[in-house]
Amino acid sequence: VDDIALENPEDLTNVLNARVAGDTILLTVGTNPFYGPMETRTVEATLTDKKAYYYELCGGDSECKSNVDDAGIDDGEGFLGVSGIRSADSAARVYGLPFEDGLTIGQRAVLVALSPLLFGAVPIQNQGQTMVLQERAFLSAGEGLVPSILGTVGMLGLFDFLFWIMWISFLLGVANLIPLIPFDGGHMVRDAGHIVARRVMRGSNPLKIERLADRLSGYSSLFVLALVMIPIILPRFF
Incomplete structure (x- = not known):
């Protein structure tokens, strides 16, 4: 941002705190190196008024505006909007849906049965990967005997192995049902x-x-x- 290198989210916060609404900043963004050599380009963005932005989202809801005031947002505070952002563990949460707390046995059974249909297109969407590589880099092994033994790399490898076994078995089963001799x-x-x-x-x-x-x-x-x-x-x- 404005030729200032950002190493972490805190660096971006510090840069934006020094700006006010109406300031124009230059963002140097790069393409994902996974898809080839990184290419950079410069994008010009004008900061909007953060408080006015949230007020606009509230519409005529006075309680919502009161919550904005209680959040300590000042008038004229610079705001850089983003879109398309999702949690770094969103893919893991989707895969773990059948094991979420609060589900009945019947609900778990339905989700497990539908899992091949829900996850069948994932490798196609993610260029042959079980999840977006940037999300994968944020994951770490949880607590327990097996995760502590295998570690993050081992757990991800085990997950990939089980996923591809499921994916290939499901596709083979579907292909075998094609009403065509010799299937x-x-x-x-x-x-x-x-x-x-x-x-x-x-x-x-x-x-x-x-x-x-x-x-x-x-x-x-x-x-x-x-x-x-x-x-x-x-x-x-x-």
Whole structure:
């Protein structure tokens, strides 16, 4: 900020305390080095009035404004707003939802059952990581026998191992249910076709029933294969 290097949040607080509303500051920001060589750029920001900002959020609520006054915010105090900020342990809290205090056994069971659906897209969103690397750097091992033995690095490694086991197993299970021979889903469709054909065509030749069921299974496999291939092939022609 204004060519002053910031090593920690307290440094930023000290810089802002020396400014007042209406002051313009220059912020030098850098890209995340995880995605390649860091690139920096300078952003100009004008500080707003902190008290006026919170008053505006309160609207016409007098009690809210009273709370702002009690917080000791002075008129003209400089304020730099931020957005998109979340807790450094937000990812860990999300993963720990089934183990939150105050949940019933039924609620825990539902959350555990839904966990693969909730966490399935996490590696895609985080460039193949189980959580944002910046958040991961803030985590530390908790108390207990296992965390004290493994330490932070060991606990994170154990978590990654269990997460990927769950993630791969879930995706393999879902893929195996695709109604396409030779997957189990394809065999299930074929067996279901046999059962339905036997009930609909009572007294018919068993070989005829089997051929009909196999034909239905083959058509369903071709249909599913087309559903998978069309989104892959079609964009290449447009």
